[in-house]
Amino acid sequence: MRIHFIAIGGSAMHNLAIALHKKGYQISGSDDVIFEPAKSRLDKYGLLPAEMGWNESRISTDLDAVILGMHARIDNPELLKAQELGVKIYSYPEYIYEQSKNKLRVVIGGSHGKTTITSMILHVLNYYNRDFDYLVGAQLAGFETMVKVTEEAPVMIIEGDEYLSSPIDRRPKFHLYKANVAVISGIAWDHINVFPTYADYTAQFDKFINTIEEDGTLIYCKEDADLNEIVENSKARIQKIGYAIPEHEIINGITYLLPEKTALKVFGDHNLMNMNAAKLVCAQLNIKEAEFNEAISSFTGAAKRLEVISADESTNVYKDFAHSPSKLKATIDAVKSQFTNRKLVACIELHTFSSLNKDFLKEYAGSMDKADDAIVFIDLKSFEQKRMEPFNENDVQDAFSNPNLKFFNDAAKLKSYLLSQNYKDTNLLMMSSGNYAGFDLPELSAELPR
The missing domain is CATH 3.90.190.20 (Mur ligase, C-terminal domain)
Incomplete structure (x- = not known):
């Protein structure tokens, strides 16, 4: 497979490029500026563009697909050339779905806590040497890249962002993944440039619930009143599981889960709530509560999250x-x-x-x-x-x-x-x-x- 990335320097984009390179695909890319750490990571794998800027000569019918990043504009010359030649164009969430459509897809959505919940799940699965693919929005200890895609892994854990998919695809990213197991951590208005009213914003989560595969599972924060109303009114044929803050105590600046008194390296009600969401997802992946608690006790958090x-x-x-x-x-x-x-x-x-x-x-x-x-x-x-x-x-x-x-x-x-x-x-x-x-x-x- 020959894939070209337009705006390869983006956080998710460069990680997906590296993941596909590791899978054996032929990868090329372009961007007008690339910052660290993307620059060094791309260079390490021989994927850093030889020169910055856009050049339509990079696009030909020999390409199997173009993946278009949000940083590109709709008049990007490489995009226009791909459209002219009829080369298949994907946003990165579309391509993630293509890579995972035969797997069990776990999609973590919500206005806050997405990265932490996803990171907690990855930490637990990694602790037990499970085989899984993933897409997460932060660099994690023990994981070289933020994206992994393979042929073999039976499950993919995906952080599902509600922002737009690409300059030519105005759908929120998390609408494209068609989750088997979904999480909504809560709703708090954001992205006013795209969703100018709170009603516009909350509607995206209602639509997300309707993208969950029939007979799938939704895990949601039942302490969020607006989210509760959306979930209760949803007619989607799915299982709905609510969660809240687990029982805990704080002694000398350390938080302990009760009743087992499991010491944690993270703290705060929002982290504890995120932990409950991760535990319920892991239960769907056949990890028992005691196993989850053992693994999560060594979780130190995602980068830039406290x-x-x-x-x-x-x-x-x-x-x-x-x-x-x-x-x-x-x-x-x-x-x-x-x-x-x-x-x-x-x-x-x-x-x-x-x-x-x-x-x-x-x-x-x-x-x-x-x-x-x-x-x-x-x-x-x-x-x-x-x-x-x-x-x-x-x-x-x-x-x-x-x-x-x-x-x-x-x-x-x-x-x-x-x-x-x-x-x-x-x-x-x-x-x-x-x-x-x-x-x-x-x-x-x-x-x-x-």
């Missing part, structure tokens, strides 16, 4: 991918609940299209109230890149309903402020789907006064 940068007897520094209001609140609540005797300095970088939209900004009201020192940072370049009107400090304080919230749009001033605080008996939580204008978080952590 990832520990440094820790000592009085100060922990975390980075987290949280960017939406619900994720922001859940992450702050988790750290405060786990360390009740420590102050919390929490900083969020507003970076996504939704978070930089003035109409959406009010959705953040109250989301940082449990932080002792709440900070919002926006890199001014983010507004420029997205061609959006900048916020000022009053805009942010009003939207977050927090007059004590501090606002920075200069990375150097933010760093100076953080280094001016004393972190004895204090945790620092840095949240972003961006990179704080190039902050070196380990270096910052090492310099914090204690």
